[in-house]
Amino acid sequence: MADADTLKAEILKAVAEAGDLDALEQVRIAALGRKGSLTEAMKGLGGLAPDERRAAGQALNAAKDAVAGAIEARKAALGRARLDSRLAAERVDVTLPARLRPAGTIHPISQVMDELQAIFADMGFTVAEGPDIEDDFHNFTALNIPEAHPARQMHDTFYLPPAADGRTMLLRTHTSPVQIRTMMATPPPHRIIAPGRTYRCDSDITHTPMFHQVEGLVIDRATHMGHLKGCLEDLCRTFFEVDDLPLRFRPSYFPFTEPSCEVDIGCSRADGELKIGAGEGWLEILGAGMVHPNVLVNCGLDPDHWQGFAFGMGVERVAMLKYGIPDLRTFFESDLRWLRHYGFACLDQPSLAYGLAR
Numbered sequence: 001m002a003d004a005d006t007l008k009a010e011i012l013k014a015v016a017e018a019g020d021l022d023a024l025e026q027v028r029i030a031a032l033g034r035k036g037s038l039t040e041a042m043k044g045l046g047g048l049a050p051d052e053r054r055a056a057g058q059a060l061n062a063a064k065d066a067v068a069g070a071i072e073a074r075k076a077a078l079g080r081a082r083l084d085s086r087l088a089a090e091r092v093d094v095t096l097p098a099r100l101r102p103a104g105t106i107h108p109i110s111q112v113m114d115e116l117q118a119i120f121a122d123m124g125f126t127v128a129e130g131p132d133i134e135d136d137f138h139n140f141t142a143l144n145i146p147e148a149h150p151a152r153q154m155h156d157t158f159y160l161p162p163a164a165d166g167r168t169m170l171l172r173t174h175t176s177p178v179q180i181r182t183m184m185a186t187p188p189p190h191r192i193i194a195p196g197r198t199y200r201c202d203s204d205i206t207h208t209p210m211f212h213q214v215e216g217l218v219i220d221r222a223t224h225m226g227h228l229k230g231c232l233e234d235l236c237r238t239f240f241e242v243d244d245l246p247l248r249f250r251p252s253y254f255p256f257t258e259p260s261c262e263v264d265i266g267c268s269r270a271d272g273e274l275k276i277g278a279g280e281g282w283l284e285i286l287g288a289g290m291v292h293p294n295v296l297v298n299c300g301l302d303p304d305h306w307q308g309f310a311f312g313m314g315v316e317r318v319a320m321l322k323y324g325i326p327d328l329r330t331f332f333e334s335d336l337r338w339l340r341h342y343g344f345a346c347l348d349q350p351s352l353a354y355g356l357a358r
């Protein structure tokens with residue numbers, strides 16, 4: 001009996017002294033494992049006389065239960081202690097300032113495109129798209145610019161090497177081919193804008209070989225020049241955020257419109273500073289006109305039943321005017337300092353829900 005009690009006392013002491021879960025596991029193996037002290041003592045029972053064996057067996061079983069219970073309790077306590085120390089060590093300090101990652105900015109071209117789209121969406125326009133690589137028909141012929149037309153020379157076109165089928169493709173010189181694609185793809189009425197990249201073989205202070213335009217097209221039964229004026233007046237006043245912005249419609253010429261006009265907005269240049277609004281000066285910002293009957297016919301529309309207007313504007317130009325960006329070429333230099341200065345935060349994005357107010 002003394003054996004079982006001594007054994008039990010020794011093991012319980014070792015259990016109490018086990019400082020971590022690994023040490024406790026060693027104690028368990030040394031007592032209850034296959035070669036453990038209690039296991040060995042149980043095996044020894046077989047050599048005793050039957051009456052001694054009973055009492056000794058009971059004592060050993062009681063010792064075993066006590067040891068197993070003590071190990072479980074110690075294990076739970078050590079587990080809790082380990083969790084507590086991890087919680088203390090790995091505590092998150094929510095009061096620390098956040099580590100800011102450098103945020104990019106929205107390029108002024110994207111910003112202005114978004115602003116224009118939001119304004120036109122409010123007027124019921126949808127956005128149409130066309131390919132940057134165009135054919136001669138959509139870029140010129142269908143727009144009433146036949147082969148020998150001098151306007152072709154004015155466009156400084158980038159031509160691609162002739163394709164296998166003999167067709168010569170080109171980089172679109174304006175977004176006007178999207179008018180043609182729209183009218184040929186779906187029946188009227190139409191009310192679309194086509195924002196996108198355009199290309200001309202031209203490079204100096206005021207020209208880059210790639211630039212952006214927004215084209216507009218409205219075709220309906222009785223759309224007239226008054227609608228054109230109202231629409232563009234609304235556009236300019238909303239975009240430049242000047243309620244009484246003066247507009248001037250100046251007669252002009254485009255092969256695809258008749259009559260054609262160019263639209264100027266009022267400005268002043270006091271003390272060398274350009275200000276959009278009433279003043280002594282004018283700035284040309286877009287071309288427009290009533291869609292030429294030949295263009296309608298080229299798209300399969302009967303000019304006796306359908307008519308409308310079109311316009312085209314340079315995105316860089318209006319971006320420079322609105323945001324005071326002096327040099328066109330800087331738009332495409334990817335200079336991070338420039339982008340940080342002239343770029344917009346994502347939260348500045350215009351949307352229909354929030355209007356253009358920033």
Ligand code: DAH
Pocket residue numbers: 173174175176215216254256257286287288289309310311312313
């Ligand atoms: N496509 C012309 C250009 O690139 C701009 C333009 C003028 C588009 C008048 C039009 C328009 O739709 O009616 O210079």
